[in-house]
Amino acid sequence: MSSPSSTDRRPLRVALLGCGVVGSQVARMLTEHAADLAARAGAPLELVGVAVRDVSVPREGVDPALLTTDAGPLVDAADIVVEVMGGDEPARGLMLRAIAGGAAVVTANKALLASDGPALYAAADEAGVDIYFEAAVAGAIPIVRPVRESLAGDYVRKVLGIVNGTTNYVLDQMSTTGLGLDEAVAQAQQLGYAEADPTADVGGHDAAAKAAILASLAFHTRVTLDDVACEGITSITADDVAWAAKTGHVVKLLAIAERTPDGVSARVHPALVPADHPLAGVRGAFNAVFVEAEAAGDLMFYGQGAGGAPTASAVLGDVVSAARHRVLGGKGPEESTYAALPVVPASSAITRYQVRLLVVDRPGVLAQVAHLLADQGVSIEAVRQAPSDRPAGVDEPSGLAHLIITTHTATEAALAGTVEAVAALDPVREITSVLRVEGA
Numbered sequence: 001m002s003s004p005s006s007t008d009r010r011p012l013r014v015a016l017l018g019c020g021v022v023g024s025q026v027a028r029m030l031t032e033h034a035a036d037l038a039a040r041a042g043a044p045l046e047l048v049g050v051a052v053r054d055v056s057v058p059r060e061g062v063d064p065a066l067l068t069t070d071a072g073p074l075v076d077a078a079d080i081v082v083e084v085m086g087g088d089e090p091a092r093g094l095m096l097r098a099i100a101g102g103a104a105v106v107t108a109n110k111a112l113l114a115s116d117g118p119a120l121y122a123a124a125d126e127a128g129v130d131i132y133f134e135a136a137v138a139g140a141i142p143i144v145r146p147v148r149e150s151l152a153g154d155y156v157r158k159v160l161g162i163v164n165g166t167t168n169y170v171l172d173q174m175s176t177t178g179l180g181l182d183e184a185v186a187q188a189q190q191l192g193y194a195e196a197d198p199t200a201d202v203g204g205h206d207a208a209a210k211a212a213i214l215a216s217l218a219f220h221t222r223v224t225l226d227d228v229a230c231e232g233i234t235s236i237t238a239d240d241v242a243w244a245a246k247t248g249h250v251v252k253l254l255a256i257a258e259r260t261p262d263g264v265s266a267r268v269h270p271a272l273v274p275a276d277h278p279l280a281g282v283r284g285a286f287n288a289v290f291v292e293a294e295a296a297g298d299l300m301f302y303g304q305g306a307g308g309a310p311t312a313s314a315v316l317g318d319v320v321s322a323a324r325h326r327v328l329g330g331k332g333p334e335e336s337t338y339a340a341l342p343v344v345p346a347s348s349a350i351t352r353y354q355v356r357l358l359v360v361d362r363p364g365v366l367a368q369v370a371h372l373l374a375d376q377g378v379s380i381e382a383v384r385q386a387p388s389d390r391p392a393g394v395d396e397p398s399g400l401a402h403l404i405i406t407t408h409t410a411t412e413a414a415l416a417g418t419v420e421a422v423a424a425l426d427p428v429r430e431i432t433s434v435l436r437v438e439g440a
């Protein structure tokens with residue numbers, strides 16, 4: 001007797017929570033690709049309802065009869081619940097309700113996963129249902145599944161990610177077209193990359209949520225948003241971007257998850273990336289995640305990390321995985337926290353600094369700065385001096401010069417302390433900028 005074909009099987013009921021940038025594309029693809037999705041999943045995927053705030057808003061390609069403001073009963077009737085409404089509540093309560101009712105959950109909600117993921121994972125494990133979240137980190141780019149499954153036999157040492165499309169777009173526009181921060185953010189909003197509140201992008205919090213998720217997966221350790229030291233791009237100036245180019249670097253907002261001698265470090269900050277590093281070539285709103293693993297070596301995952309259709313691609317991949325388990329049995333991976341490594345504070349992270357100083361341009365100044373760094377145990381990799389166009393003052397007749405010092409690696413705490421000491425030196429007029437260097 002032949003096995004039943006995918007179309008003979010009972011349809012799996014899919015409930016969609018949210019029909020915005022991502023949800024509208026999930027709805028479109030579920031409808032347009034129904035036959036292929038049924039064949040791949042092993043059963044038809046039937047969109048049974050779409051929860052929205054306002055049913056009177058027309059949604060192109062979505063049957064208005066499917067729209068509802070009452071998400072609870074929709075969730076109760078579903079086999080697979082797709083949460084793309086974002087925010088904390090009601091998303092959290094609805095996902096827990098779905099799990100308690102035995103439905104699989106697919107979510108793109110990195111903010112919620114990074115703060116409250118453990119409660120959701122525990123509920124899913126207890127109920128024996130799948131919770132998938134590929135779209136939560138770097139949109140379309142397969143990175144959750146590769147780290148969770150493909151690299152499960154290896155040891156990840158470090159993850160360096162450009163995981164926020166909005167800020168990468170902004171930094172790229174600043175360096176190529178001279179566009180200002182606010183203007184570039186407005187463009188990213190129009191293109192559907194930015195969060196509902198773009199300060200989550202610009203302030204680094206969106207990337208920090210993704211760093212927490214990546215660190216948890218890579219190091220089999222529970223890392224939440226509170227563990228991630230976070231700096232955004234608001235202090236990056238046109239000068240920083242221009243000096244980066246002059247010293248052979250590009251400014252990128254990086255999410256970093258790293259195995260250190262004492263545990264695990266997770267942080268987000270702007271950094272100078274050498275122009276020949278693969279991450280330096282990631283332009284516009286594109287994302288990339290660079291993974292250094294013990295046996296695999298260096299890997300880079302690249303593609304569209306934001307936008308409706310790309311993010312919907314990741315969501316639907318997860319829907320198909322969950323559907324296959326419904327049809328064939330089995331279950332996706334559970335939360336893995338067995339290593340339980342200590343999460344170390346950002347001050348003990350090992351990094352390098354590039355410090356730009358404005359100094360009095362007279363003999364011996366460079367030696368004085370170099371001496372102080374040596375005293376503090378920070379070794380210098382490169383020094384560059386350039387004249388400043390700032391007019392000379394009475395006490396500095398020979399004028400001022402820029403001094404750009406790139407250090408070798410040291411702890412964040414040692415480097416920060418050294419910068420403070422340098423700032424107090426007599427010939428130092430100003431610390432113009434301090435940026436970390438990563439990827440070298």
Ligand SMILES: NC(=O)c1ccc[n+]([C@@H]2O[C@H](COP(=O)([O-])OP(=O)(O)OC[C@H]3O[C@@H](n4cnc5c(N)ncnc54)[C@H](O)[C@@H]3O)[C@@H](O)[C@H]2O)c1
Nearest residue numbers: 018019020021022051052053084085086108109306307311
């Ligand atoms: N836009 C992207 O590029 C992108 C990429 C990856 C992940 N995400 C994540 O996907 C999720 C959705 O993002 P988006 O850009 O589609 O957002 P959006 O603001 O465009 O859409 C949200 C939708 O959810 C609905 N909604 C919100 N609160 C609701 C409530 N209380 N009841 C009923 N409906 C409600 C809204 O009406 C809207 O239809 C977020 O978690 C976001 O972080 C977005």
Ligand SMILES: N[C@@H](CCO)C(=O)O
Nearest residue numbers: 164165166194195306
């Ligand atoms: N606002 C996010 C969306 C993807 O998570 C970004 O700009 O990358």
Ligand code: NA
Nearest residue numbers: 134137139141
């Ligand atoms: Na992804």
